[in-house]
Every structure is written in structure tokens, then in C-alpha cells.
Amino acid sequence: MKNARTLRLLLAVPAVALIFVFMILPITNMVDMSFRTPGTSQPFGDQYTLMNYTRILGDNYYWGVLARSLLTAATVTFACLVVSYPIAWHLSRAKGMKAALLYACIASPLMTGVLVRNFGWMIIAALNGPLNETLIGLGIIERPLRLLFTQGLVVLALVHVFVPFMVLPINNALRNIPASLLEASASMGASRYRVFRDIVLPLSFPGIQPGIILVYVLAVAAYVTPALLGGHMVTYMPTVIIAELTGTFRWPLGSSLAIMLSVSTVTIVIIFTMLTWKLLERARP
Numbered sequence: 001m002k003n004a005r006t007l008r009l010l011l012a013v014p015a016v017a018l019i020f021v022f023m024i025l026p027i028t029n030m031v032d033m034s035f036r037t038p039g040t041s042q043p044f045g046d047q048y049t050l051m052n053y054t055r056i057l058g059d060n061y062y063w064g065v066l067a068r069s070l071l072t073a074a075t076v077t078f079a080c081l082v083v084s085y086p087i088a089w090h091l092s093r094a095k096g097m098k099a100a101l102l103y104a105c106i107a108s109p110l111m112t113g114v115l116v117r118n119f120g121w122m123i124i125a126a127l128n129g130p131l132n133e134t135l136i137g138l139g140i141i142e143r144p145l146r147l148l149f150t151q152g153l154v155v156l157a158l159v160h161v162f163v164p165f166m167v168l169p170i171n172n173a174l175r176n177i178p179a180s181l182l183e184a185s186a187s188m189g190a191s192r193y194r195v196f197r198d199i200v201l202p203l204s205f206p207g208i209q210p211g212i213i214l215v216y217v218l219a220v221a222a223y224v225t226p227a228l229l230g231g232h233m234v235t236y237m238p239t240v241i242i243a244e245l246t247g248t249f250r251w252p253l254g255s256s257l258a259i260m261l262s263v264s265t266v267t268i269v270i271i272f273t274m275l276t277w278k279l280l281e282r283a284r285p
Contacts, residue, residue: 034255043251052256062240062257066264069237072151073219076158077166080215081208083159084166088207091167092174106168109161118228121157122148125229149233157225162218166211173207174200202280209276213269220265237261 034052037045056062091102109117124131125147132144147153177200185195223238230236237257244254 030255030258033252034259036252038250038252043249045252052252053260055253056256056260062260065235065237065240066260068151068235069220069261070264070268072155072158072236073216075155076162076219077212077216079155079159080162080166081212084163084170084211085204085208087163088167088170088174088204091171092177106164110164114161114224115228117161118157118225121153121160121229125153148229149231151230151234154226154230154234154236157229158219158222161225162215165214165218169211169214170204170207173204177203205276205280209273213272216272217265217269220261 033044035048035050037047037049037051039045087102087106091099091106094102112120123129126132127144127146127148129147131147132141135141136144181199182195185199186192190198221238222236223242226234226236227239227242230239238261241254241257241261244250244257
């Protein structure tokens, strides 16, 4: 018994070391840096101060950028949920070659590099791109639409890449629902809507919850897509943070912005998790 416990502790050492080196230590350094004074010949000074947080909390610009980032992430998450649920349902019922083709289509956005994918969207959404030319050719519009460097294009591109992260957990939850349960409900006179509302949706929530959390966190932290497709016309918190760190080299201010974004995201995730737990408890018989 003692040897088994020692073996488990030894097996946990590599995982704990990785978490400490690549997660806890960087976050600790970032928190420490956020309280430092600006440096002249180095990224930050030796003294500690609350100046960075005071500046952020008193500037409406940063609050506006933070609100835009959080709301955009929520929009992306909701759109991914709406698009992903029907796909996950069909995937959970597919078998053989059909299932393999669906998996390949779902994973296809992840098989392309992020730069290639975004440059593809830039070509599609250009003023003389295929989308505008098609709409003009069909007579839907008379002049090209300015789609590039808009928030709508950023949301569309993020949904395109984050759909797999929503489909897969929902698919796993739907696969665990016995087909006999649905057949029994239908045989007892329940409509398709009631079967979905009372059985399928509640039983699939263990997949919906992690999918929403995963997509929301990824959308909040997305940098390359907002930077390329949003440009300077649509500013998000990750682009502001990178600009402070690499553009103006104000590392303490950039670290403070990163902490502000992280705390806001974690708070929203915790509130969402608590609310969904309460909903699940009420839904249980």
C-alpha cells in the first residue's frame, strides 16, 4: 500500500512540475510585474506601485476595450453553440464512413495554419473579393461592402475555427444518451419538441457546459484573428496587451491589462458555472 502511494506521487511529479514551470511561475511573474514601476533601461523598475491599476481603472478606454472583448467572446460562444448543436446531433447518430467524413469536416479548420486561414478570410472579404463580386453579380448589392476590418468578420472567423471545440464535447454527451430512451418517449406520445426539451437537452448539458467555457476562454484570448481581420478599426484587449508589451515596451502596464482580462474572464466563468449547477439541480427529478 505504501509503495503504491509512493508510485502515484512519483508519477504526479512530472505533471506538477509542468504546471508549475509553464503556468504558475509565469502567472506569478506577471502579477509581480504588474505592480512594478516603469523602467528606463529595463522592462520594469525595482519599486512597487499601484499606478498601473489606477491608470487602467480610471481610463474609460480600457473599460470599453475590455467590454468589447468580453461581449465579442460571448457572441462567438453563442454562435458556436447554435451552429454546433445540430452538427453534434448528426455526428452522434452517424456511423461508418459518414461519421468519418463529418469528423474530417469538423476538424478541417484546425488543419490550416492560423495565418493562412486569416489571409484566406482577407481575400474573401476584400472589396474586390469573391464574396462582393458574387453579391454584385446576383444583383443583391450595387457597390462592394466593406467587410474587412469589421467586428462581424472577426466574429465569423472566430466561429469558423472554434466550432470543433464546441461540437466534440456536445457530441460525446449526445452519444451517451440511449436511443431506447428516445424511442420509449416517442412511443408514449411525446412530441419531438418535448423529447428534445425534456430529455435530449438536459442530458446533453454535461457537454454544452465545458464547450461553452472552452470556446469563451479561447475567444477572449484570441489575438491573431482580431489583429489581422479587425486591424486598428476594431480593438480588443489581447491586441492592446501585445501593443503595450512589444510596441511601447511598457511591460508593467501590459501585465496589468493581462491580469485585468484574466480576472474578468475567470469571474465570468465561475459565475456561469455556479448558475448552470443550480439549473442542473433544479432540472433533476
